[in-house]
Each structure stands twice: as C-alpha cells, then as structure tokens.
Amino acid sequence: MKIQNTSLYQEMQSMASQAGRIEPQVKQPMDATAATSSAQFGDILKGALNNVADLQRDAKAKVTAVEMGDRSVSLAEAMIAKNKSSVAFEATVQVRNKLVEAYKDIMSMPV
Template identity: 50%
Template sequence: MDIKAQSLFSEMQSLAKQANVGLEQAQPLVTNPSSQNFGDMLKNALDTVNDLGYASKDKQVAFEMGDKSLSLVDVMVAKEKAGIAFEATVQVRNKVLEAYKTIMNMPV
C-alpha cells in the first residue's frame, strides 16, 4: 500500500501531543513540513484504494478463468485488502462530513 501508514501515524501522534500541550499553554501549531499538500495526499490515497479494487477484481477474474499462478488465498487476500481500504476511506469521509457539519453549525 502506498499510504505510508507509519509516517501518517507518527504525524498524528505529534499533532495529538501539540493539542495536549496547547491545553496547558498556548503554542502555535507547526505547519506540515512535507512537500505535499492535503489535496495531493488525498488524491494519492484515493487512487491507491481504487487501484486495490481493480487489482482485486483482476485477480478474481484471472482465477475464475483458470490461471494456475493464482491461488484462492491470493484472491481472497487481495479482496480483503481492497475491502478494508474501502471501509477506511468511507470512515474518513464520514468523519470529514461530521466535522464539516459541526463547523457549519457554529455561530458566527
């Protein structure tokens, strides 16, 4: 998978630490030092999820057509990877929509 989960996890941990410190004392947030912006990261993640889905479908069709280089285990693992990636994407979408609704309901 091309999402680089470890770097994403460490970045989330550092942001959580900054949030906890911010409760005790006001501290400006540090901007993301990476060269990619959020839109590019989101597009790459969605492309990866899409590619996993197509790869899963291709393996399924190849297995059904009698490809001897694929086992049922390979096909099922690819299918589960695609399913998990899709479910994670749906959960992220739900959280973004929830945050958007919360922000829109704030009094100005």
Template identity: 60%
Template sequence: MRIDGFQSEMQAMMMEATGTKTSPTGQQVANDFGDMLSRAINNVNGLQKTSGDLQMRFDRGDEDVSLSDVMIARNKSSVAFEATIQVRNKLVEAYKELMNMPV
C-alpha cells in the same frame, strides 16, 4: 486539552520531517491534504482493480493465481474501502460542525 499547543507541536514536527524552516501557509496545508487524499483514494482504487483482476484470472483458470491470493487481495481492498468511507464520514461530520458554529 489545549488544541493550539497541540497544533503548533504538530506543525513543528511536520517542518522537522520535511526539512523546511518556515511554517506552512493555509494554502500549502490545503494542497498537501488534497494531494494526500487523492493519493489515498487512488491507492484504494488500485487495490480494487488488482482484486478484480486477480478474481477474473482465477475464474478463468489461471494457474499462477491461487484462491488465497484472491481472498487476500479482496480483503485488502475491502478494508481500504471501509477505511476510506470512515474518513469521508468524519470529514462530513467535521464540516457540519464547522458550518453550525456561530460566527
């Protein structure tokens, strides 16, 4: 599998999707990735806060919150958190591989 061809194809698709005519610089890609990662982590945090809020409202006897709502929110936050952990593990693994490469 040729990685350079795959990378150029992905960059072309990204440029087409964003409507840009020039190829992105390394700094732009790093900023975009950092922003995307921050948004994903904030999304997971929001899901966990929502889950905790629903659980607290249910525990206090709020009639607007059902047990199924609490369980669905809890499972959503759990799946999102596990996915975040897996992404973190893959990033750490990739970093270690890069650090072990001979220069």
C-alpha cells in the same frame, strides 16, 4: 495503563522491518509535518484514493483470473487481495464520514 502512540507506532515499525516487509522510515521532525497546507492535504487525499482504487483493480483482476482458471493466481491470493481492498474501502468511507461530520460541525458554529 497509559500507552504512548509514538512508542507503539515505532515498535510496530521495528517489528515489521524485522519481519522483512518494510524498510524503517526516517522520522521527520514534528515542525515539518505540522505545517501542512490544504494543497498538501489534497495531494495526500488524492494519493490515498488512488491507492484504494489500485487495490480494487488488483483484487478484481485476481478474482477474474481465478474464475477463468488461471493457475498463476491462487485462490488465497485473490481472497487476500479482495479483503485488502475491502478494508481500504471501509477505511475510506470512515474518513469521509468523519470529514462530513467535521464540516457539519463547522457549518453549525455561530459566527
């Protein structure tokens, strides 16, 4: 059984939009995404790291609110925020590991 990545991704997006969580995104042509420069990669990486930092700050604030007895934040919200930040951080660590591995492979190539 062979699964096409693009069709699976499109199906997941349509299911998420039906659930009302996100709006469907307009598909960009492949030529526009293929011409990615290092400046754009840096911006994307910086944005992703800022997103992880924001998730961690939000989780910390919610956990602190629950610990202080704030009734506007439920325990479930705090646990979900904490798990989201944990998953985002683990994904960031895995991306970093892959980048370091790729760098080491490139540096060990003979010239």
